[in-house]
């Protein structure tokens with residue numbers, strides 16, 4: 459009988475959830491869903507100085523927004539809780555004491571000052587910075603005496619002095635580490651908190667985790683974790699180390715490349731299903747003609763075999779394109795909801811919207827159509843609909859509004875438009891085209907000046923549609939203002 463898959467995502471609440479962490483969470487989640495397994499969320503908050511409640515909440519919120527629901531973890535509990543490491547301190551202490559009493563770990567009384575001095579010395583001599591194992595062989599009596607005196611101490615693991623530790627990584631293949639490179643690393647800190655490596659192993663063992671899927675920045679921790687499993691007499695889980703995500707310049711993805719936190723993408727007006735689809739393709743691929751996968755597809759298709767060991771580059775334009783694809787599938791109501799916060803932030807509407815404003819925004823979103831790929835773009839694409847004054851692109855205004863024919867053409871156009879009883883595309887069209895041919899112009903010689911007068915820019919949604927949405931009064935007003943200003 460094969461064991462049921464149990465995987466975990468184990469963020470440290472020291473900041474927002476970034477794309478790297480989200481991709482790790484997603485791979486774990488997809489793997490669990492694909493295998494009918496269990497996805498555990500565990501919060502690694504043993505770094506008391508850096509962990510914050512705010513970050514904890516924001517990580518959970520980002521997970522929920524992406525739709526990565528956990529089967530065990532904060533808020534819902536489970537059979538292997540608690541799921542916050544800060545609530546599991548007694549367990550780590552118990553296990554550490556057990557290792558000490560079995561002679562597999564030891565209590566170390568070296569002070570931080572002493573250690574710092576020794577490190578300096580080693581550095582000067584150009585040697586590897588490693589603990590000199592001074593306390594490794596203290597007698598049990600000596601240890602007891604110093605502990606009874608209340609002398610501050612840490613606990614260190616007795617790493618094997620020779621040999622190798624190997625791991626068959628499901629992404630990287632076979633990796634071996636010489637044990638001499640492993641220090642007698644600390645498992646319990648002097649503040650009574652466990653270190654990351656120790657807590658992760660104790661928890662992964664107790665939570666019966668079968669596969670550890672995480673970023674390859676943790677590969678170097680793996681031998682330490684494996685020797686700990688051996689010492690604890692617990693079989694190690696399988697490991698899959700996923701390559702880091704790179705920025706377009708091939709450096710590790712960071713803020714200087716663009717948004718990196720999930721919260722920021724949300725705020726910029728991305729859709730969760732687009733991000734999930736995009737993140738899934740970072741070092742994972744499925745042969746086929748398309749990059750578009752619904753969450754259901756991903757759950758069905760995901761496998762660790764197809765995770766590549768080559769780092770993926772975060773391609774912002776591709777994500778934008780993908781978001782646009784998912785935007786097309788959203789209802790007009792959804793798209794309106796998505797753009798309203800952006801219009802509001804730009805001071806163009808006030809929430810809550812009254813019915814008239816909402817239906818106006820709806821028309822605007824409709825006319826902008828597929829040009830709108832990301833929520834925040836609404837301001838650039840359609841801000842002119844909402845502003846009292848047109849902001850002209852100066853170069854475009856010079857080029858298209860200054861020519862001599864524009865003033866007289868606008869004057870006639872204004873008269874004819876004013877005379878229209880119905881102001882819609884079918885009535886505007888003949889007026890515009892009629893005037894073009896009467897004056898012997900090219901369509902562009904009238905359409906571009908009108909477009910710039912109404913929108914301020916050379917690019918806009920369909921001109922007649924823009925006129926209809928603005929309405930007759932605003933259209934006439936803007937034509938007149940431009941005529942006075944430029945002709």
Ligand code: GLU
Nearest residue numbers: 468469470502658672676
């Ligand atoms: N708390 C660790 C991190 O956020 C988890 C690493 C692991 O998955 O073991 O990097």
